[in-house]
Amino acid sequence: MPHGRTGKAFTCLVPGCETHNDGRFGVLCSKHRQNRVRNGHPEQSAVTETELRPYEDHARRILEANRYKPLWETLFRRWQLAGDKADEVMAQWTRGQPMDKTVKAAAESFVAIKEEVEPMKVLSIIIGMHLYRAQRPHRFKSDEGFNFTLVRRVRALTKSHAVYYYHPNGKVRAANYIALPIASTKRVAEWINTVFGTIALAIVQKLEEKKQKDDEARRDFNRMVSEITVEDESP
Numbered sequence: 339m340p341h342g343r344t345g346k347a348f349t350c351l352v353p354g355c356e357t358h359n360d361g362r363f364g365v366l367c368s369k370h371r372q373n374r375v376r377n378g379h380p381e382q383s384a385v386t387e388t389e390l391r392p393y394e395d396h397a398r399r400i401l402e403a404n405r406y407k408p409l410w411e412t413l414f415r416r417w418q419l420a421g422d423k424a425d426e427v428m429a430q431w432t433r434g435q436p437m438d439k440t441v442k443a444a445a446e447s448f449v450a451i452k453e454e455v456e457p458m459k460v461l462s463i464i465i466g467m468h469l470y471r472a473q474r475p476h477r478f479k480s481d482e483g484f485n486f487t488l489v490r491r492v493r494a495l496t497k498s499h500a501v502y503y504y505h506p507n508g509k510v511r512a513a514n515y516i517a518l519p520i521a522s523t524k525r526v527a528e529w530i531n532t533v534f535g536t537i538a539l540a541i542v543q544k545l546e547e548k549k550q551k552d553d554e555a556r557r558d559f560n561r562m563v564s565e566i567t568v569e570d571e572s573p
């Protein structure tokens with residue numbers, strides 16, 4: 339079926355998706371529209387905590403090995419300043435200042451992050467996400483897919499990111515993720531990246547350079563081994 343308008347129904351714009359919809363969400367079916375809003379791209383799936391863990395652990399080891407460097411203090415001061423700006427936006431909103439609701443939602447979410455999550459934890463998630471992308475670039479459908487899933491991983495550590503439903507047996511609980519408007523997620527990603535993005539990218543680059551040097555050293559060694567001459571002197 340052709341994509342776009344077909345009679346009254348629409349077919350989703352995502353290749354291979356034959357789901358019809360009523361056009362309420364534009365050219366995407368509800369599932370792909372939800373992915374777009376939550377994860378930044380119609381075909382981007384969320385990155386789970388388990389999935390990110392090995393990369394976040396690697397990031398934490400890097401941070402631990404460099405714990406006495408003065409850089410972190412500077413970064414965390416910047417993080418504090420970004421948080422102060424978000425506080426100021428919330429104060430303006432409280433005073434009744436006219437404001438785009440996506441700006442308010444972004445500030446509210448950012449305030450929750452800076453109040454509920456240790457900056458070191460935020461930093462290890464961000465470095466972990468960059469390490470993950472360097473390792474598996476195709477896991478992310480676009481820069482926005484990367485940024486939105488990154489924001490989602492950080493927001494997952496705040497109480498306000500989801501509504502919980504407790505199972506009658508008291509053990510299992512299901513969470514309904516509360517997505518931010520697209521414009522708000524973009525703002526939160528921008529705030530986070532302004533403070534921590536540069537250092538995360540620099541660490542990834544350093545690792546890649548190190549890997550290249552190691553590869554070169556291995557090639558040199560293999561070449562030297564191959565240049566060894568031997569004579570067969572078996573009797």
Ligand SMILES: [Zn+2]
Nearest residue numbers: 350355367370
């Ligand atoms: Zn679809």
